Amino acid sequence: MSGAQAAGLPSREADSAAASAVKAMQADGRHAEARERYTELVARHQRRAGRIAFHYVRDVAEADEAVQDAFVKAYSHLSTFREELPFEVWFTRILINGCLDRIKARTRRERWLVPMPEYPNQAQGFAERVPGPGPSPESQLLARERRQQLAAALARLPARQRSVFMLSHYEGCTSREVSALTGLNESTVRVHLFRAIRKLRTLLAADGAAPESSGDKRRVNP
Amino acid sequence: MSILDRHAATRHLDDDDLADIWSRAATDGRAASHPHLTSCAHCRVRYSAFTGWLGELRSEAHAEADGVFPPERLAAQQAAIVRRLEALERPARVIAFPRQTRPVSGARPLARRWIATAAAAGLVIGLAAGQILDLRHAFDTSAQPPRPSGQLTQGPQSAAVRQPGVQPASLSVDETLFYDDESDATARGARYMPALDQLIPRARDDSDRNR
Numbered sequence: 001m002s003g004a005q006a007a008g009l010p011s012r013e014a015d016s017a018a019a020s021a022v023k024a025m026q027a028d029g030r031h032a033e034a035r036e037r038y039t040e041l042v043a044r045h046q047r048r049a050g051r052i053a054f055h056y057v058r059d060v061a062e063a064d065e066a067v068q069d070a071f072v073k074a075y076s077h078l079s080t081f082r083e084e085l086p087f088e089v090w091f092t093r094i095l096i097n098g099c100l101d102r103i104k105a106r107t108r109r110e111r112w113l114v115p116m117p118e119y120p121n122q123a124q125g126f127a128e129r130v131p132g133p134g135p136s137p138e139s140q141l142l143a144r145e146r147r148q149q150l151a152a153a154l155a156r157l158p159a160r161q162r163s164v165f166m167l168s169h170y171e172g173c174t175s176r177e178v179s180a181l182t183g184l185n186e187s188t189v190r191v192h193l194f195r196a197i198r199k200l201r202t203l204l205a206a207d208g209a210a211p212e213s214s215g216d217k218r219r220v221n222p
Numbered sequence: 223m224s225i226l227d228r229h230a231a232t233r234h235l236d237d238d239d240l241a242d243i244w245s246r247a248a249t250d251g252r253a254a255s256h257p258h259l260t261s262c263a264h265c266r267v268r269y270s271a272f273t274g275w276l277g278e279l280r281s282e283a284h285a286e287a288d289g290v291f292p293p294e295r296l297a298a299q300q301a302a303i304v305r306r307l308e309a310l311e312r313p314a315r316v317i318a319f320p321r322q323t324r325p326v327s328g329a330r331p332l333a334r335r336w337i338a339t340a341a342a343a344g345l346v347i348g349l350a351a352g353q354i355l356d357l358r359h360a361f362d363t364s365a366q367p368p369r370p371s372g373q374l375t376q377g378p379q380s381a382a383v384r385q386p387g388v389q390p391a392s393l394s395v396d397e398t399l400f401y402d403d404e405s406d407a408t409a410r411g412a413r414y415m416p417a418l419d420q421l422i423p424r425a426r427d428d429s430d431r432n433r
Contacts, residue, residue, distance in 0.1 A: 031311045035304065035307050035311075039300070039303075039304055042300055042304075043300060046296055046299065046300060047291065050287065050290075050291040050296070050299070051283075051284065051287035051288070051291070054287045054290055054291070055283060055287065060290045060291075063290070063291075067299060068299060068302055068303050068306065071303045072306045072307060072310065075307055075310070076310055143282075143285075146282060147282055147283075147286045150279060150283065168245075169248065169279070169280055170283050174249060175249030189249060190246065190249050193248065193249060194238075194241050194245040197241040197244065197276070198241050200279075201237060201241070
């Protein structure tokens with residue numbers, strides 16, 4: 001069982017078959033049917049795609065746009081899809097490339113624009129500040145701090161390590177799948193994952209968000 | 223079993239070992255397996271704490287992403303994707319350019335341009351003609367021999383002034399009269415000039431006397 005299946009994802013074969021069927025419908029000119037069938041694929045992969053895009057771009061609106069663009073691009077380029085590659089891998093590659101392009105564009109933009117300071121409390125309306133039935137403000141604050149620490153630590157990882165960690169750990173991809181997605185060797189994927197975890201642990205331990213590592217590097221049993 | 227293998231099997235696992243075991247298991251999609259983990263309860267506990275920490279990271283990340291993509295947002299996103307797919311299949315619509323209420327002709331700006339050009343050309347031609355006439359006038363005046371100083375005393379010279387050929391061809395009656403009067407006055411004045419001339423002492427006379 002692959003990591004993706006363990007994460008509750010639909011079978012790769014079914015997705016690939018559906019993608020091939022859509023491709024055949026497009027070729028026959030049955031566009032309405034193709035669209036309908038493709039919408040099922042969209043519904044199956046949408047949540048996961050949104051998660052990946054958000055972890056890359058760290059902005060809801062941009063992640064939303066990146067997901068939309070990736071689905072539209074995949075549909076319009078479905079004629080180039082080959083069945084030997086799982087649809088999920090092919091689509092995720094399109095998505096990641098789109099996200100990386102967006103990050104690059106944003107970096108270029110931020111070189112010239114000064115970002116406005118964020119005041120989340122002022123942006124909220126009064127009704128939103130009234131305590132609701134959800135988690136308490138303290139726990140919300142703590143959770144937000146933890147997530148910010150994790151996001152900051154992830155952002156400090158080199159791009160490849162971050163990609164490998166997110167795909168392997170968050171999305172449950174195997175080294176072969178990560179290799180297909182990133183174009184790295186399987187052994188390189190393993191090395192990047194190991195280094196990413198080690199660095200994350202160090203970074204989060206410094207922030208107090210990870211358990212202290214064992215002081216002795218090599219302890220021998222008495 | 224070599225000494226190194228025995229040493230590796232007996233020593234406790236550190237964080238790097240735990241990360242290595244976990245990353246191998248994660249990338250292969252299999253359960254973690256290490257000879258020391260099966261035999262050492264202490265390291266098993268540490269490994270489970272390590273995997274628990276990583277699991278927390280994942281659940282935090284998933285919770286954060288799922289929080290920003292609630293079902294309503296996903297539904298809206300799906301609808302937007304379907305709309306865009308439909309738009310892809312529709313042939314591109316050519317939007318007609320708004321029709322002109324009156325015909326746009328280039329005559330007006332062209333006429334304006336012609337007027338400006340004609341004005342500029344007129345100015346240049348006028349300046350050039352002025353220059354040419356001025357040069358001609360200068361040439362005519364320089365071509366006449368300079369008059370000697372005693373010329374005014376001579377009657378025939380003053381009469382020459384009155385010659386009709388010297389006068390400009392297109393003079394009005396008043397101008398002709400004025401011209402004639404002026405010539406007469408000059409001729410009259412010239413008649414008295416020798417008497418005045420004799421009264422004026424000259425430097426040459428002084429030098430003759432000194433000699």
